[in-house]
Amino acid sequence: xxxxxxxxxxxxxxxxxxxxxxxxxxxxxxxxxxxxxxxxxxxxxxxxxxxxxxxxxxxxxxxxxxxxxxxxxxxxxxxxxxxxxxxxxxxxxxxxxxxxxxxxxxxxxxxxxxxxxxxxxxxxxxxxxxxxxxxxxxxxxxxxxxxxxxxxxxxxxxxxxxxxxxxxxxxxxxxxxxxxxxxxxxxxxxxxxxxxxxxxxxxxxxxxxxxxxxxxxxxxxxxxxxxxxxxxxxxxxxxxxxxxxxxxxxxxxxxxxxxxxxxxxxxxxxxxxxxxxxxxxxxxxxxxxxxxxxxxxxxxxxxxxxxxxxxxxxxxxxxxxxxxxxxxxxxxxxxxxxxxxxxxxxxxxxxxxxxxxxxxxxxxxxxxxxxxxxxxxxxxxxxxxxxxxxxxxxxxxxxxxxxxxxxxxxxxxxxxxxxxxxxxxxxxxxxxxxxxxxxxxxxxxxxxxxxxxxxxxxxxxxxxxxxxxxxxxxxxxxxxxxxxxxxxxxxxxxxxxxxxxxxxxxxxxxxxxxxxxxxxxxxxxxxxxxxxxxxxxxxxxxxxxxxxxxxxxxxxxxxxxxxxxxxxxxxxxxxxxxxxxxxxxxxxxxxxxxxxxxxxxxxx
Numbered sequence: 001x002x003x004x005x006x007x008x009x010x011x012x013x014x015x016x017x018x019x020x021x022x023x024x025x026x027x028x029x030x031x032x033x034x035x036x037x038x039x040x041x042x043x044x045x046x047x048x049x050x051x052x053x054x055x056x057x058x059x060x061x062x063x064x065x066x067x068x069x070x071x072x073x074x075x076x077x078x079x080x081x082x083x084x085x086x087x088x089x090x091x092x093x094x095x096x097x098x099x100x101x102x103x104x105x106x107x108x109x110x111x112x113x114x115x116x117x118x119x120x121x122x123x124x125x126x127x128x129x130x131x132x133x134x135x136x137x138x139x140x141x142x143x144x145x146x147x148x149x150x151x152x153x154x155x156x157x158x159x160x161x162x163x164x165x166x167x168x169x170x171x172x173x174x175x176x177x178x179x180x181x182x183x184x185x186x187x188x189x190x191x192x193x194x195x196x197x198x199x200x201x202x203x204x205x206x207x208x209x210x211x212x213x214x215x216x217x218x219x220x221x222x223x224x225x226x227x228x229x230x231x232x233x234x235x236x237x238x239x240x241x242x243x244x245x246x247x248x249x250x251x252x253x254x255x256x257x258x259x260x261x262x263x264x265x266x267x268x269x270x271x272x273x274x275x276x277x278x279x280x281x282x283x284x285x286x287x288x289x290x291x292x293x294x295x296x297x298x299x300x301x302x303x304x305x306x307x308x309x310x311x312x313x314x315x316x317x318x319x320x321x322x323x324x325x326x327x328x329x330x331x332x333x334x335x336x337x338x339x340x341x342x343x344x345x346x347x348x349x350x351x352x353x354x355x356x357x358x359x360x361x362x363x364x365x366x367x368x369x370x371x372x373x374x375x376x377x378x379x380x381x382x383x384x385x386x387x388x389x390x391x392x393x394x395x396x397x398x399x400x401x402x403x404x405x406x407x408x409x410x411x412x413x414x415x416x417x418x419x420x421x422x423x424x425x426x427x428x429x430x431x432x433x434x435x436x437x438x439x440x441x442x443x444x445x446x447x448x449x450x451x452x453x454x455x456x457x458x459x460x461x462x463x464x465x466x467x468x469x470x471x472x473x474x475x476x477x478x479x480x481x482x483x484x485x486x487x488x489x490x491x492x493x494x495x496x497x498x499x500x501x502x503x504x505x506x507x508x509x510x511x512x513x514x515x516x517x518x519x520x521x522x523x524x525x526x527x528x529x530x531x532x533x534x535x536x537x538x539x540x541x542x543x544x545x546x547x548x549x550x551x552x553x554x555x556x557x558x559x560x561x562x563x564x565x566x567x568x569x570x571x572x573x574x575x576x577x578x579x580x581x582x583x584x585x586x587x588x589x590x591x592x593x594x595x596x597x598x599x600x601x602x603x604x
Contacts (some may be wrong), residue, residue: 003259013314013317013379014317015375015377015379016351018348018351020348020349020353021345022081022085024369025081027077030079032077032098033101033105035075036102036109040109042067042071043109043112043113046067047115048066050119053115054119054122055127057131058131060137061131061137068116069139073366073368073405076359076405077365077366079099079363082098082099082102084372084374086099088353088357089185089353091183097174100176103172108165111164114157117147120144120147121147121148121151122571134146139332142407142561143407146263153250153257153260154220174238175516178513182198185511187216187219187220189215189219197352198220200356200376201219202220203380206306206381208307208309215471216302224508224510231511232480234516235510235515236472239469239472240477243472243473244471254465254469254470254519255269257520258520262412262524263411264411264413271576275579276455276583277463279583280493281496282590284497287299290304290308292603293602297498298500300502301499303499305382307442309381314379316379317379321387324339325340327430328395330425332551338395339391339394339395342391345367347370347372347373349375350375352376359376359392360375360389361373364409367402367403367405370397371398383519385450388423389423393415395416396410396417397409400555400557401553403555403558407555409557409558410565412527413524413562414558415524415528416525416527416528416529416532417532417553419532421536421550423450424536426446427443437600440600441593448592452586456526461494461512462522464490464515466502467486471486484506484509491505530583530585531566531573534578534582535550535569537585553565
């Protein structure tokens with residue numbers, strides 16, 4: 001089964017015609033502004049209940065929360081329509097202005113509704129228990145339980161109102177500036193050569209020719225240099241902003257607010273990070289092995305993603321989508337049908353374009369609609385994995401719509417489970433179709449490297465964030481050089497002496513959006529990867545009998561705690577050894593890749 005394509009013979013290589021249709025998000029509304037006006041009218045209704053929330057009886061509370069859900073729906077549609085349009089062209093001032101107008105009006109509206117969280121936090125425990133005992137509370141019970149857990153970190157209503165009013169001009173503004181700055185980065189491969197996007201250049205780091213990889217890395221470093229001080233200033237400002245917020249809200253550590261949102265204790269996250277750091281020997285062993293496979297004495301940072309296949313791996317959109325459809329279909333016909341809707345009904349935007357936001361994501365939008373997926377397709381094998389990954393998010397969001405606006409989304413700690421599971425199913429399906437030892441080795445190596453990137457590299461990045469947030473609070477503003485030192489040291493801890501971290505690589509922290517928009521997010525990738533591998537191991541043991549439990553997990557969305565959701569598929573997150581079990585699966589992946597390399601004659 002050959003997946004390598006000649007670019008000249010494959011008209012859909014760059015997926016240039018694969019764009020999403022956002023118009024249904026507006027529904028019957030004339031534009032996003034009309035949707036915000038509808039939300040504002042609902043806000044006036046809700047404001048009439050101010051001062052009564054803590055005494056509402058079940059039927060009245062259910063009605064109030066139903067109207068609040070309607071408000072979320074209107075704003076969610078308006079925000080999705082404008083922000084997704086902006087994501088595909090951040091250089092378009094009209095799109096930026098439309099998104100900003102929605103954000104400003106939404107911020108002002110939420111400021112009038114601060115009383116909801118404040119009054120709910122003050123409600124009597126006995127009253128809350130009576131309300132939760134009524135079946136009418138099911139659509140919003142877990143959401144309100146989480147709000148109660150945040151009580152120690154709430155400020156007074158006037159203070160919360162000020163923060164809500166000013167939020168659009170605070171961190172959100174810096175995040176938008178960062179997105180516009182990074183989307184505008186152009187990489188020049190050499191004198192007289194045309195410019196390419198940062199995402200397209202980074203894809204070249206999988207090129208089989210080391211000279212191309214080294215030249216690409218140098219070009220990326222050069223392209224990052226002009227705006228580096230600006231991005232460092234943005235990051236410093238957001239580090240300061242978060243330190244002020246954490247101090248005012250009395251969070252114990254820089255990550256505590258993220259952990260609370262993720263429904264994870266500080267101690268449990270520390271246990272995860274410590275378990276992963278304790279197995280840094282796994283990526284180091286692989287990179288030493290990869291150096292032998294590639295025939296070099298020592299890997300450099302730009303060699304980590306080098307393809308071990310026979311040639312440059314390119315795959316067209318049609319074949320990639322056939323592979324992913326087939327993979328999901330081998331697991332569940334229902335999931336395959338949903339994947340088909342994403343692929344056939346304009347729910348994906350795939351090609352690389354000037355000004356388009358980098359990376360890939362899935363946006364759930366609102367429960368009454370469907371999710372959308374954004375990609376930056378460069379026709380690599382890794383893009384196939386990314387497609388399978390984002391469609392995992394997509395089917396999760398689609399099935400969880402029945403939970404409603406308060407429970408559709410899971411905490412970040414479970415948000416990656418379906419996506420990684422989808423990737424793993426796709427890899428498993430491909431392996432079952434491949435007989436050539438070289439192709440099997442290339443696929444096993446790619447799968448292992450995805451696990452290394454998702455578990456070990458993300459934990460290393462979390463430790464980089466930890467260093468930045470801690471030092472910003474204890475010492476003050478971090479220089480560009482100091483940020484580079486923290487980045488290099490945390491990467492070196494993970495890579496050991498198996499990979500050289502070059503001087504140019506010290507600035508590569510500066511294009512990663514998670515540090516800017518969602519501080520502390522990245523450990524959720526490791527959490528989700530290890531959980532998903534454990535879930536997939538259950539599937540391997542149980543076969544088709546496992547499918548109903550997995551679909552139940554997806555449909556449950558975020559209506560229960562992570563521990564309860566994991567129990568649906570037979571995983572015990574309270575077990576102190578759970579993470580070690582997941583890491584043993586990664587070790588098994590490593591053993592399988594090494595053995596495949598031997599069978600392919602790539603190792604002696």
